[in-house]
Amino acid sequence: MTRGALWLGAVAVAALLALPAVLNSYGVTVFIFIFFYGYLGQAWNILGGYGGQLSAGHAAFVGVGAYTTTLLSMHWGLSPWIGMLVAGVLAAGLGAIIGSLGFRFGLRGFYFVLLTVAFAEVCRIVTLNTDAMGGALGLYITFTGNPWHLQFQDSRAYYYLALALMLLATGVVAVLERSRLGAYLLAIREDEDAAEALGVDTFRYKLCAIVLSAFLTGLGGAFYANYLFSLQPNAVFGIPLSVDIIIRPVVGGAGTLLGPLLGSLILSPLAEVARIYFTRPGWTGLHLVVYGLLLISVVLFLPQGAYPHLRSAWTRRHANDA
Amino acid sequence: MDVTLVAQGLVSGVLFGGVYSLMAVGLTLIFGVMRVINFAHGDMMVWGMYLAWLLATRLGIEPVLGFTICAGALFLLGVAVQRNLVDRLGDAPHEMQILLLLGVALVLENLALMVFGPDPQRVRSRLALWTLWIGPVFVDMARLVAFVVALALTCALWVFLQRTDLGRAMRATADNPYGALVVGTDVRRVYAAAFGIGAACVGAAGALVSPILPFSPSVGLSASVASFNIVIIGGMGSLPGAFAGGLLVSVAESLGAVFLSPSMKELVSFGLLIVILLFRPTGLFGRRA
Numbered sequence: 331m332t333r334g335a336l337w338l339g340a341v342a343v344a345a346l347l348a349l350p351a352v353l354n355s356y357g358v359t360v361f362i363f364i365f366f367y368g369y370l371g372q373a374w375n376i377l378g379g380y381g382g383q384l385s386a387g388h389a390a391f392v393g394v395g396a397y398t399t400t401l402l403s404m405h406w407g408l409s410p411w412i413g414m415l416v417a418g419v420l421a422a423g424l425g426a427i428i429g430s431l432g433f434r435f436g437l438r439g440f441y442f443v444l445l446t447v448a449f450a451e452v453c454r455i456v457t458l459n460t461d462a463m464g465g466a467l468g469l470y471i472t473f474t475g476n477p478w479h480l481q482f483q484d485s486r487a488y489y490y491l492a493l494a495l496m497l498l499a500t501g502v503v504a505v506l507e508r509s510r511l512g513a514y515l516l517a518i519r520e521d522e523d524a525a526e527a528l529g530v531d532t533f534r535y536k537l538c539a540i541v542l543s544a545f546l547t548g549l550g551g552a553f554y555a556n557y558l559f560s561l562q563p564n565a566v567f568g569i570p571l572s573v574d575i576i577i578r579p580v581v582g583g584a585g586t587l588l589g590p591l592l593g594s595l596i597l598s599p600l601a602e603v604a605r606i607y608f609t610r611p612g613w614t615g616l617h618l619v620v621y622g623l624l625l626i627s628v629v630l631f632l633p634q635g636a637y638p639h640l641r642s643a644w645t646r647r648h649a650n651d652a
Numbered sequence: 653m654d655v656t657l658v659a660q661g662l663v664s665g666v667l668f669g670g671v672y673s674l675m676a677v678g679l680t681l682i683f684g685v686m687r688v689i690n691f692a693h694g695d696m697m698v699w700g701m702y703l704a705w706l707l708a709t710r711l712g713i714e715p716v717l718g719f720t721i722c723a724g725a726l727f728l729l730g731v732a733v734q735r736n737l738v739d740r741l742g743d744a745p746h747e748m749q750i751l752l753l754l755g756v757a758l759v760l761e762n763l764a765l766m767v768f769g770p771d772p773q774r775v776r777s778r779l780a781l782w783t784l785w786i787g788p789v790f791v792d793m794a795r796l797v798a799f800v801v802a803l804a805l806t807c808a809l810w811v812f813l814q815r816t817d818l819g820r821a822m823r824a825t826a827d828n829p830y831g832a833l834v835v836g837t838d839v840r841r842v843y844a845a846a847f848g849i850g851a852a853c854v855g856a857a858g859a860l861v862s863p864i865l866p867f868s869p870s871v872g873l874s875a876s877v878a879s880f881n882i883v884i885i886g887g888m889g890s891l892p893g894a895f896a897g898g899l900l901v902s903v904a905e906s907l908g909a910v911f912l913s914p915s916m917k918e919l920v921s922f923g924l925l926i927v928i929l930l931f932r933p934t935g936l937f938g939r940r941a
Contacts, residue, residue, distance in 0.1 A: 614766070
């Protein structure tokens with residue numbers, strides 16, 4: 331990373347820290363969603379972008395995280411701050427199970443994708459049919475406004491929390507990029523056979539990637555629960571959430587550090603607009619049609635995502651200045 | 653446990669299995685020939701269901717006959733998706749294909765939602781009024797007809813793949829696309845035909861199931877997931893595997909509904925999937941990938 335990029339990053343973070351001072355409460359909400367989906371996209375990016383293992387069921391980890399913190403807090407009064415970590419660990423455990431089933435015997439790509447979808451569906455069906463988990467009605471968290479319960483009167487607290495999560499995940503990915511694990515993952519993504527021939531334990535590193543990714547996604551689930559105060563199986567385990575998670579890094583640039591954040595910056599406000607205008611009768615579903623068309627267009631015309639193009643435009647301008 | 657109840661579960665499981673098999677046969681054909689997973693499979697089925705519903709309610713055509721029109725329409729859709737979208741990807745990594753078809757699935761599902769609304773529909777077929785009694789076990793005519801037609805279509809597809817030039821070209825391309833190209837096969841045409849036929853299979857399956865189960869646009873996903881399960885259990889790319897897997901999963905779900913509870917039936921097929929992945933990851937009829 332160049333010195334200029336570092337400066338740019340520092341300025342951006344400072345601006346984001348100061349931003350709530352000038353935003354109205356609706357603006358704060360929009361930014362919370364930008365950060366939150368940027369965070370989830372970044373967590374997905376570890377496995378899907380760097381590792382090249384496409385998970386189409388990341389909602390499973392969000393759901394496990396959300397339900398774990400909520401149930402722990404409802405039944406045992408455990409603070410979500412601690413419950414969050416339990417949630418992350420459980421999500422990581424689920425990730426390990428999916429990974430060890432899906433990556434065994436050199437089973438590649440396809441099996442893994444189908445398995446992730448199937449697991450998310452099973453989580454959804456089990457939750458729908460388990461009364462102890464609220465069944466189809468879901469769970470509702472009573473608002474106390476107690477920070478110890480991860481609840482805040484002021485939505486700016488959620489803003490900073492979501493920002494912190496996003497920066498945390500981005501920091502993790504920045505470290506990952508320079509680590510051996512990151513290099514192994516790239517090697518696996520580019521040519522798994524070659525990586526294996528060079529002695530890379532592909533099973534092990536893919537498993538590391540899914541565990542890390544699931545852990546972070548599980549933490550995100552805990553945030554989700556305590557920000558929205560309600561959990562429905564179809565919402566937290568459903569395929570639309572998985573698509574929401576995938577589409578941002580893909581549009582922004584999967585396998586790049588800033589791609590998921592850029593994707594979320596582009597798409598989250600659009601999703602918000604869509605939610606307001608497209609939910610009239612007869613229009614439900616339109617925003618997902620738009621998502622679908624967007625996904626198709628990005629894959630066909632911009633397969634690397636937006637970030638590499640932005641980056642090359644930036645370097646070209648800099649080259650001209652110099 | 654009541655023996656009649658088990659026998660009943662077995663019979664309805666086998667009969668419904670025909671539709672499952674046809675769905676999975678379509679998916680496995682597309683995968684076997686092109687190494688593409690049709691993520692829009694279940695959503696294509698939904699369009700088959702709604703077409704059958706339109707034909708039945710507007711023109712009074714029974715799904716038993718209407719399935720041919722549904723299959724034809726879905727064939728065209730499949731060819732269009734292959735020619736205009738999948739084919740353009742060229743040698744892009746497989747995750748790009750998956751994302752592309754996920755996009756197609758989103759568009760198809762939500763277009764159906766916009767056009768037909770979220771409320772469940774059901775085709776009222778005259779066949780559904782007849783039942784056949786074999787001792788204490790009853791056979792639902794709509795299911796029996798669906799089973800027979802699905803079986804006939806699968807057999808027809810088998811004969812097509814074994815006996816016709818295009819079918820041979822498909823098998824050759826599935827075995828070795830490069831080799832097929834070298835000996836002068838029009839691989840693009842084969843791919844378009846394979847995608848079209850795969851989509852036609854699931855379209856026909858949708859039409860056949862439309863008088864049996866109520867449907868809404870959102871059933872597409874569970875149909876996709878069910879097809880994925882069956883195809884992994886049977887062995888990806890294997891036609892007999894998809895057929896046997898369809899029957900197996902359907903019977904297992906049906907018996908699961910008898911022994912456990914109806915809402916748990918999906919979990920039974922999922923349990924089957926995990927067992928297969930643990931002990932025979934290439935599936936019942938699969939060759940090594």
